Amino acid sequence: MDAIWDDSDMFNLGYSIKNISDYSKKLDFQVYHSKVDHPMSTKYRDAGAVNFMTHHLSTKMTGTKIKNNFDLSDNSITYGIDMSRRNWDGVYNLTNVASGAVNTIRKSLEDVNTDNIGFFVKSEKNMGKFDLEIGARYDSTEVTTKSLVLPDNDYSALNANIFVTYNVNENRKYFVGIGKSSRVPDARELYNTKTTGAINGTPTLNQTKNYEIDLGVEQNFKNGTVKLKTFYSKLKDYIYYNSTLPSNNFENIDATIYGLELSGLYMATEEVYFDFGLSYKKGEKDTLPTGQFDKDLAEITPLKINAGVTYDYDSQGSVQLSVIAADSWDNYDSDNGEQALSSYTVVNFKTTREFKGGFEITAGVDNLFDKTYAITNTYKDLILLTGGTDTMLINEPGRYFYINAKYKF
16 A cells, blocks of 8 residues: 555643742753644555555654752652553545545554553652662553444553663773553554455453663773673563454564664764764564464664764864675564574765754665665565465565755854
């Protein structure tokens, strides 16, 4: 299916009051709203010459956040409340090209509201060479639908984390964090309905719980810095799509994800500097989806490297050459449509120049050597494009040129 349009309206309003009293060093208010209208259609496909299907999906989100900060016995305390409502609504329409008649087939989502209220608190404290951060949050979430046959859902969760940094000296520090977070299923995972009437959402889903530990070290040198971070995550009731089931395709499984990130910066001269980033992660299913045997977790990208060199030829201009490379996709979930993907290396170039009066021009070429490559696999999830029974692999754009202009006043 092709996107006919994507109409988005968003606003975000914030207001802060400082030094109200000893118990309010800074009081923040935030209100935000977004609305997206996004129909997908087969109008420009071969079948669209006679009849074409349109999945017209819209979503709205409105929220507010109030946050207060004050100091108490060398602790910086932040607490507040966060409230939001997200609405999903979707319908399938069939249009006859000859007559122009539009017939509604069925609803894909029956006007679903997700109402959340969260209470949070965070404490930050410096103790000599140690920096300590402790946080907690309680969430209560109600998911309601106007469907006459699907049930509403309620979720609650208490999450917390501790993060400790040990500053060995001015140039080196170690850090460790441990915590728990949660995510409730969204409307499509709970209630989405196919054009045939089969429900591929699963209304009985539990929320996902993530238990994670992070470890790392950061080292500063005379002309640069290097940071190494590793993590280990246990996912309880991870929400996963099972493409082999005829309906209720989303399931709760247990899974493990672990990996590392290495990044750094080196200043060769005052005008020339190099930066790099490397990431690797591994995902495994601890419990298998119904009727499946592949233990590889979907959407786990292979080893990836970003590296670049920047030359600031004067105070108003720079040029940058960057390389993005990734290993071949050897570990993938074949039970749910993923496939082996080749490794790739892509080179990008850009230059930026500031002018008097607040103008700035950026021009560049991405994928300089016009490589064919894909960065995402074919995990079926909710399929948008199909070729027979397989999900269509979408390659990234080839070589393209761009120019951007910006004015500041």
